[in-house]
Amino acid sequence: MTTSVLLAVGQALLLVGALAAVHVPLGSYLARTLTSPHHTRAERVVYRVLRVDPDAEMRWTAYLRGILALTLVSIVAVMLLARTQDRLPLAGDVPAMAPHTAWNTAVSFATNTNWQSYAGETAATPVLHSAGLAVQNFVSAAVGLVVAVALVRGFTRAGTDGRVGNVWRDLVRTVVRVLLPVAAVAGLVLVAGGVVQNLHAPADVTTLAGGTQTVMGGQIASQEAVKLLGTNGGGYVNANSAHPFENPTPWTNLLEMFLILAIPTALPRAFGIIVGDRRQGHAVLATMTTLLVGSATLLTWAELAAPGAVPTAAGAALEGKEVRFGEAASALFAAVTTGTSTGAVNAAHDSLTAPGGGVALFTMLLGEVAPGGVGSGLAGMLVLAVLTVFLAGLMVGRTPEYLGKRIGRHEMTLVAGYVLTVPALVLLGSATAVLVPAADAAAGDPELLVRHRGRVVGREQLLREVWGPSAVRDTHYLRVYVAQLRRKHEEDPAVPQHLLTSPGMGDRSETTEGVIPGAL
Secondary structure, three states: HHHHHHHHHHHHHHHHHHHHHHHHHHHHHHHHHHHOOOOHHHHHHHHHOOOOOOOOOHHHHHHHHHHHHHHHHHHHHHHHHHHHHHHOOOOOOOOOOOHHHHHHHHHHOOOOOOOOOOOHHHHOOOHHHHHHHHHHHHHHEEEEEEEEHHHHHHHHHOOOOEEEEHHHHHHHHHHHHHHHHHHHHHHHHHHHHOOOOOOOOOOOOOOOOOOEEEEOOOOOOHHHHHHHHHOOOOOOOHHHOOOOOOOHHHHHHHHHHHHHHHHHHHHHHHHHHHHHOHHHHHHHHHHHHHHHHHHHHHHHHHHHHHHHHHHHOOHHHHHOOOOHHHHHHHHHHHHHHHOOOOOOOOOOOHOOOHHHHHHHHHHHHOOOOOOOOOOOHHHHHHHHHHHHHHHHHHOOOOOOOOOOEEHHHHHHHHHHHHHHHHHHHHHHHHHHHHOHHHHHHHHHOOHHHHHHOOEEEEHHHOOOOOOOEEEEOOHHHHHHHHHHHHHOOOOOOOOOOOOOEEEOOEEOOOOOOOOOOEEE
């Protein structure tokens, strides 16, 4: 335990030291990038192609229309790539994505959600990864940052004309001056650390047990760098940053956490410089840091203490964790990724201990402002600052002001909308999923088995539809998958009653309503 604690403290200090070293230069650079009147040659070329005037100031309504138009175009472009990927170069035997999967993927990556309902290494081609998903990792991160900057300009600018900058200038500068160069350097460092970067076709290798396994290649390092830097999170492979192709060593694990936190923790300094009062930036950073440190401390304690009968019997809470990282590095990564709304994971969060999982969930329910994603964290913290100032003003009987702007009924209506929107969507969506029979059934049992209830579904069919055509010989995937389902839903996984295996044939669901009782 003493060694584990020392390792936990040591990696945390290294991470804090690295972030402290780049905080001032990166924060100042972000402020200069977003306020400079000058344009680089590369930026001018982009402006000419887009046919936009980068010096034309936009009202907030025009700024919003630009963001929404870009998001719509991004969704359509990614969906078209996903639906036609089987006809594009380097496709191999990967089929086109089903319409619902393509739609889900396009919306997810265009909105910086990066939630995946497929295995990236078998269901997406190199062209989709590079021309579709990686591009959206840049664009969606830039959108988050420029929205926060527009909000900051709204605080600092006098008058009521509502001009908050030029959305195309802000987007191009963010990508060209910040995300591209940093991601390029980070990608090279990850390659040096052992992260895969190639265009090799899948190769069949013989395992130590004498079986055959298909090993995938891919442009993993280049996508890994921007997925972390932009707090995106969608992994090239299904296991995400727990996979050795994405995150092979403890020091690459530390680097990946650094990339996730670099921009969110530097933005408060940029905010302070832009508003002309660096103390405001210090206050925002202090709040973010306090929340993140508290989350990381509690999560690490929970995983190292390993409360519960199973972790106690095993001697450590290692289920769902990579032994090359251990409990401490997995806990810190979980605190970082949930605090920044990043989908990257180096361990299975559903395998965290009960208190550890509770801390991670609480961090997400805070609105992910500790320190939050690129741009979204700062924007969320500023909204909470407005709410705090308003309540404090009411308590002391003074007209609430923030950064010289009065806070009245209109502003508080917008704040209330921000605070209530996400909880309302989550609650309504969850309620709908529970009430709709088809969704309820799919949540309790694998969709394919539900559709063929009472019938044996062959292993090759299960592997093909869940993991893709190239996985039909990877039967170990299926064994692990079915075992996890039984642990989750069966009353006694050793004596399954609802999810049954027919040796040498396949699996079948024996539920009468399509729902495993334990799932509810």
